[in-house]
Amino acid sequence: MVQLTSALALGLIGLASVASAHPGHDVKAEAAERSAFLKSSNLQSRSLAQCASKLKARGLENRNVARRELAVKQIRRRRGLKNNGRFLKARDLDTELNTSHHSNLTGVDQSTDPSILFGSESTCILGPDVTQGPYYVTGELIREDIVESQTGVPLYMDIQIIDTNTCNPLPNIYTDIWHCNATGVYSGVQASGNGDESDATNLDATFLRGIQPSNDEGVVQFESIFPGHYTGRATHIHVLTHSVNETSVLPNDTITGLYTAHSSHVGQLFFDQDLISTVENTSPYSTNTQDLTTNADDSILSEEADTIDPFMEYVFLGDDVSDGIFAWITVGIDATEDSDITPAAYYTENGGVENEDSEMGGGGGGSGPGSSTASAASGRSSSA
Known part of the structure; x- marks a missing residue:
């Protein structure tokens, strides 16, 4: 659990008054909802600490190490990177949000026991669905590669x-998962504060979603x-x-529930x-x-990090960040929830x-789910 210093905490409280990151997205309200959920939930719903010994006994930790090590080797091979290259960084969460997390593993090589690198577990508890944040779009494709034509640092x-x-x-x-592109624009929505608000074609865009x-x-x-x-x-990714x-x-x-998703x-x-x-x-x-x-200045993150660890572990795939990043996290959820x-x-x-009817949209374009352009039975055509 991350403990904030009093000065940092006070700064975050003050910044919680920032009301809108995107039109229709009330950051203060979202932070309050998240705080109430995390503080009212019992320990079991907020932490994976009670699972650590069970997961290790079942061999899951060793399999995680092997899977992540293999994934990095395969990605490096596919991208033409040195397979014996150094792992330049691996996160080691410290006690404060504004502390640099340069790893004490910097410079390890292939002789380093992979369990030291890939066995580290960051654990995140997904917040309540009232904090889904801006610009969630249903009907997206089942796919692993969500890049499309977007440019930026590769992230696996x-x-x-x-x-x-x-x-x-x-x-x-x-x-x-969904997140904005390198210049802060989400696909799938037309709204002020999200790129060119006059561009109605962005409603049909699907980049960085899947x-x-x-x-x-x-x-x-x-x-x-x-x-x-x-x-x-x-900077964040929605899950x-x-x-x-x-x-x-x-x-x-696609999956069922275009208009009835839970x-x-x-x-x-x-x-x-x-x-x-x-x-x-870059x-x-x-x-x-x-x-x-x-x-350190994000009020929503402060609510999470005061109770759980929502940061991804990572290593560089090559000698420079532009070669790509491999990141991992274990996410705990209450599978009985249905919202x-x-x-x-x-x-x-x-x-x-x-x-x-969404408070997370904004801007123009499109008609409601009852319109003739909507097809509740099938998210999109297979050729789309």
């Missing part, structure tokens, strides 16, 4: 889903780019898990500030004109449709 993610009630990995859990089912060990893997930033929020036993796959590689939990994943700063110095991140909010979702938009077989 290994996310493991654990049931906090049973300490078991959760197989076949459909997990949605869904994956977890495997037998509760693992989903995504290929993306490192997220950029937008005014009012620290949403769909309710158990309420999700099935359609022939067009979640078992939703939250956000974060990165070390020193890593963010390194990425932000193009096209350096062209982003929006104000950068640091981890309604209010998306900002729906991606239908005829393209994007704005949800007029």
